[in-house]
Amino acid sequence: MQITRAGEYGVLGMMYLARRDDGAARKTAMIDEVSRAEKVPKSFLAKIFQNLARAGLVKSVRGAGGGFVLAKTPTEITVLEIVEAIEGKITFQRCKQDKPDCKHIGGCALCGLFEQAQGGLTDVLTRTTLDDLIKRQERIDTTHDHSAGRLSNSQKDAIVR
Amino acid sequence: MQITRAGEYGVLGMMYLARRDDGAARKTAMIDEVSRAEKVPKSFLAKIFQNLARAGLVKSVRGAGGGFVLAKTPTEITVLEIVEAIEGKITFQRCKQDKPDCKHIGGCALCGLFEQAQGGLTDVLTRTTLDDLIKRQERIDTTHDHSAGRLSNSQKDAIVR
DNA sequence: TTATTTTAGGACAGAATCAGTCCTATTTAA
DNA sequence: TTAAATAGGACTGATTCTGTCCTAAAATAA
Numbered sequence: 001m002q003i004t005r006a007g008e009y010g011v012l013g014m015m016y017l018a019r020r021d022d023g024a025a026r027k028t029a030m031i032d033e034v035s036r037a038e039k040v041p042k043s044f045l046a047k048i049f050q051n052l053a054r055a056g057l058v059k060s061v062r063g064a065g066g067g068f069v070l071a072k073t074p075t076e077i078t079v080l081e082i083v084e085a086i087e088g089k090i091t092f093q094r095c096k097q098d099k100p101d102c103k104h105i106g107g108c109a110l111c112g113l114f115e116q117a118q119g120g121l122t123d124v125l126t127r128t129t130l131d132d133l134i135k136r137q138e139r140i141d142t143t144h145d146h147s148a149g150r151l152s153n154s155q156k157d158a159i160v161r
Numbered sequence: 162m163q164i165t166r167a168g169e170y171g172v173l174g175m176m177y178l179a180r181r182d183d184g185a186a187r188k189t190a191m192i193d194e195v196s197r198a199e200k201v202p203k204s205f206l207a208k209i210f211q212n213l214a215r216a217g218l219v220k221s222v223r224g225a226g227g228g229f230v231l232a233k234t235p236t237e238i239t240v241l242e243i244v245e246a247i248e249g250k251i252t253f254q255r256c257k258q259d260k261p262d263c264k265h266i267g268g269c270a271l272c273g274l275f276e277q278a279q280g281g282l283t284d285v286l287t288r289t290t291l292d293d294l295i296k297r298q299e300r301i302d303t304t305h306d307h308s309a310g311r312l313s314n315s316q317k318d319a320i321v322r
Numbered sequence: 323t324t325a326t327t328t329t330a331g332g333a334c335a336g337a338a339t340c341a342g343t344c345c346t347a348t349t350t351a352a
Numbered sequence: 353t354t355a356a357a358t359a360g361g362a363c364t365g366a367t368t369c370t371g372t373c374c375t376a377a378a379a380t381a382a
């Protein structure tokens with residue numbers, strides 16, 4: 001169980017893609033664009049997007065004019081999917097996975113509790129879709145500052161180049 | 162955010178202590194005894210118990226006949242307290258802690274979500290006391306095998322020596 | 323065809339964390 | 353005074369994290 005930078009960057013990247021393709025036109029975004037917009041190391045982000053592509057969350061388009069697009073709509077993608085695509089299955093439940101018959105005294109109860117705690121965590125991440133996350137952000141943006149547009153200024157900068 | 166071996170061993174050690182001091186008589190248990198009973202490396206466990214002692218969850222008694230005792234009753238100790246005493250505050254909420262004004266596009270919503278997910282996790286661990294954990298284990302023991310006693314056989318072995 | 327632009331994937335590396343070990347105090351009981 | 357216990361610091365090998373870099377492959381544009 002962990003949420004690493006990679007997972008964090010992955011979600012941010014997905015949020016960028018989701019906000020970027022406005023309505024019907026699903027445009028690709030290059031790694032370079034995303035990395036500059038989200039201020040995340042480019043080659044690291046490239047690796048992360050490879051994982052997202054392999055997991056079928058984004059589609060990659062090679063060659064000039066290529067980049068990445070969401071493979072599904074934001075309402076169909078959960079945050080847990082994103083994170084697990086990058087970091088592997090989330091689990092901090094130890095003894096059971098290491099040895100099916102755990103020999104700890106009281107170990108089983110502990111495993112059970114950890115499993116439950118982990119459930120508390122993953123439930124939240126499963127219930128939240130990419131779309132939810134973006135709507136949250138929009139609420140924050142419109143109440144805290146006055147940029148009501150779909151793209152923030154730094155995103156526009158990144159696109160214009 | 163992580164649950165490491167150290168945290169796991171710590172909870173197991175605390176469970177051992179709690180099960181051991183039967184009723185009124187709060188007896189000390191040595192690291193050596195606990196480590197053999199729970200099959201956990203002794204010197205590692207010693208370090209872990211130092212943390213538990215510093216956090217005020219156990220009291221240490223030095224010298225011959227010494228060892229560790231719970232500082233409170235099992236109903237007053239939550240699993241989260243134990244884990245955090247060993248691993249430090251549980252948090253996988255990144256940007257906010259690193260830089261109070263997170264500059265990620267959509268970062269704030271993400272931070273919020275992570276905070277919420279973390280809450281889902283810690284809630285479970287806060288709500289579960291050491292006593293709850295032991296009762297869970299007793300239910301498992303009595304339904305799965307037929308050692309209905311307060312101490313398991315391996316615990317008795319550990320005490321008898 | 324060739325050059326250019328993009329991702330794919332593997333190798334590598336420095337830093338941090340994990341999971342311990344070991345050694346030397348220090349405290350206490352006998 | 354000796355033996356038995358914890359306290360605490362230093363150290364270490366293994367693993368994981370957080371990247372970078374380089375070459376290959378694919379697609380486009382000239």
